[in-house]
Amino acid sequence: MDSMHEDFIYQDTRKRKEDDRRLGPEVTSGAPVTWLDDDDIDKLDLSLSIDAANMFFNRVDSAEIIYQAKKKSCKMVGKYVMGDVLGEGSYGKVKEVLDSETLSRRAVKILTKRKLRRIPNGEQNVRREIQLLRNLKHKNVIELLDVLYNEEKQKMYLIMEYCVGGLQEMLDSAPEKRLPLFQAHRYFVQLLNGLEYLHGCGVIHKDIKPGNLLLTLDHTLKISDFGVAEALETFADDDTCTTGQGSPAFQPPEIANGQESFAGFKVDIWSSGVTLYNITTGQYPFEGDNIYRLLENIGKSQWEPPESLYKLDKHLTTLILGMLQADPQHRFTLPQIRNHPWFIGAPEKTGPPIPFPPLKGDELRRSTVLPYLEAYHYATDRDNEDVYFTEHDLNQQLAKQAAAHRSATKSKHGSVSGGSSTTKKRPRKTVSCISVRKLTSCRPS
Numbered sequence: 001m002d003s004m005h006e007d008f009i010y011q012d013t014r015k016r017k018e019d020d021r022r023l024g025p026e027v028t029s030g031a032p033v034t035w036l037d038d039d040d041i042d043k044l045d046l047s048l049s050i051d052a053a054n055m056f057f058n059r060v061d062s063a064e065i066i067y068q069a070k071k072k073s074c075k076m077v078g079k080y081v082m083g084d085v086l087g088e089g090s091y092g093k094v095k096e097v098l099d100s101e102t103l104s105r106r107a108v109k110i111l112t113k114r115k116l117r118r119i120p121n122g123e124q125n126v127r128r129e130i131q132l133l134r135n136l137k138h139k140n141v142i143e144l145l146d147v148l149y150n151e152e153k154q155k156m157y158l159i160m161e162y163c164v165g166g167l168q169e170m171l172d173s174a175p176e177k178r179l180p181l182f183q184a185h186r187y188f189v190q191l192l193n194g195l196e197y198l199h200g201c202g203v204i205h206k207d208i209k210p211g212n213l214l215l216t217l218d219h220t221l222k223i224s225d226f227g228v229a230e231a232l233e234t235f236a237d238d239d240t241c242t243t244g245q246g247s248p249a250f251q252p253p254e255i256a257n258g259q260e261s262f263a264g265f266k267v268d269i270w271s272s273g274v275t276l277y278n279i280t281t282g283q284y285p286f287e288g289d290n291i292y293r294l295l296e297n298i299g300k301s302q303w304e305p306p307e308s309l310y311k312l313d314k315h316l317t318t319l320i321l322g323m324l325q326a327d328p329q330h331r332f333t334l335p336q337i338r339n340h341p342w343f344i345g346a347p348e349k350t351g352p353p354i355p356f357p358p359l360k361g362d363e364l365r366r367s368t369v370l371p372y373l374e375a376y377h378y379a380t381d382r383d384n385e386d387v388y389f390t391e392h393d394l395n396q397q398l399a400k401q402a403a404a405h406r407s408a409t410k411s412k413h414g415s416v417s418g419g420s421s422t423t424k425k426r427p428r429k430t431v432s433c434i435s436v437r438k439l440t441s442c443r444p445s
């Protein structure tokens with residue numbers, strides 16, 4: 001197997017992990033399964049097996065199930081107070097933190113040496129990411145603010161600017177999996193600004209896709225995840241690259257066809273074109289039943305923009321066509337994109353933008369660090385006693401929270417916007433559960 005295919009298999013695993021995270025893995029239970037054929041079933045004494053099952057599985061009424069609230073124990077890494085997990089990539093978890101000196105919200109990527117060793121080129125990719133990010137500073141590129149090491153725990157902490165969400169989760173939550181044109185335009189302009197800066201610094205990102213475009217609260221787009229990016233030599237003659245490790249659906253034909261060397265900047269133009277196509281239509285220009293078919297289709301590059309795209313916007317179609325030219329020499333350059341009519345003329349605002357979806361049930365995406373600080377500063381011995389909830393308590397608590405949120409929104413905006421959505425959206429659990437026990441076993445005798 002050549003190294004390109006190894007890279008893609010590795011990327012495919014990362015993609016699957018990402019899909020699992022978004023869609024849920026196909027198999028959720030890790031318990032071993034014994035399959036019985038018809039003969040085995042005929043031989044079974046069913047009355048006996050039902051009795052046997054009752055010996056192991058006690059039927060418990062849902063009202064009897066209780067939940068124990070997870071105790072928040074405040075943890076600090078350097079001057080940063082740790083909050084909840086924001087997401088997880090193939091390299092490690094990302095958590096929210098609070099800078100205790102500036103009181104700024106930040107994100108930390110936690111990397112363990114043990115995990116990095118298990119990922120092909122893991123340590124090398126992280127070293128490169130740190131080195132690259134340290135030298136970059138632009139409004140549309142995620143900023144690396146601090147790097148901390150814990151030798152004892154063999155952990156590394158990358159402190160970054162905090163983003164309130166990502167383009168991929170926004171797309172996932174959108175009814176048609178796409179953004180209104182005016183919103184897509186707003187993000188695409190920022191993507192181009194960030195790319196222009198990166199290319200000016202001789203950096204090729206190589207993995208531009210909605211999943212790597214994060215957003216701050218004021219909708220500033222931040223290009224993130226420089227795990228497979230490449231910095232050209234200072235006096236390099238051109239932008240020739242030899243390795244491509246990005247996500248398959250966003251790769252250009254020259255990489256899909258296994259070309260040994262290719263023009264790096266044009267790789268980012270292609271994947272930005274696929275990104276633009278994806279965020280405006282909810283689809284991909286190239287698909288495939290499996291990764292090899294997908295790469296084959298990209299490699300052939302027989303692509304016709306669908307009629308629906310022309311109907312959407314004629315200028316947008318010609319821009320995407322220019323960015324998805326199979327021949328890198330004919331593919332648009334950044335200045336060509338900047339001077340394109342769709343780029344210059346912002347589409348008219350039609351309706352509301354797609355909002356950030358709630359994070360773990362919280363529509364406002366409030367700081368997850370504060371509950372840890374409250375627990376640290378205000379917890380008394382009484383608070384430290386085990387607290388148990390029945391399912392009924394939880395539902396009541398959630399209903400109260402939802403009502404409080406509704407009335408807060410009402411007083412802020414004068415009326416409740418999208419009345420039906422408040423009835424459709426069921427508030428999700430806000431109490432995290434660490435144990436499920438039978439109520440009777442917890443009552444004092």
Ligand SMILES: Nc1ncnc2c1ncn2[C@@H]1O[C@H](COP(=O)(O)OP(=O)(O)OP(=O)(O)O)[C@@H](O)[C@H]1O
Pocket residue numbers: 014086087088089090091092093094107109142160161162163164165166211212214224225227
């Ligand atoms: N600066 C940040 N602010 C807020 N959330 C972030 C930040 N960086 C990452 N995240 C969240 O953490 C998740 C994991 O990020 P990370 O960069 O580790 O991996 P990824 O890009 O999703 O995947 P992979 O590294 O496997 O390609 C992201 O999907 C995002 O939801």
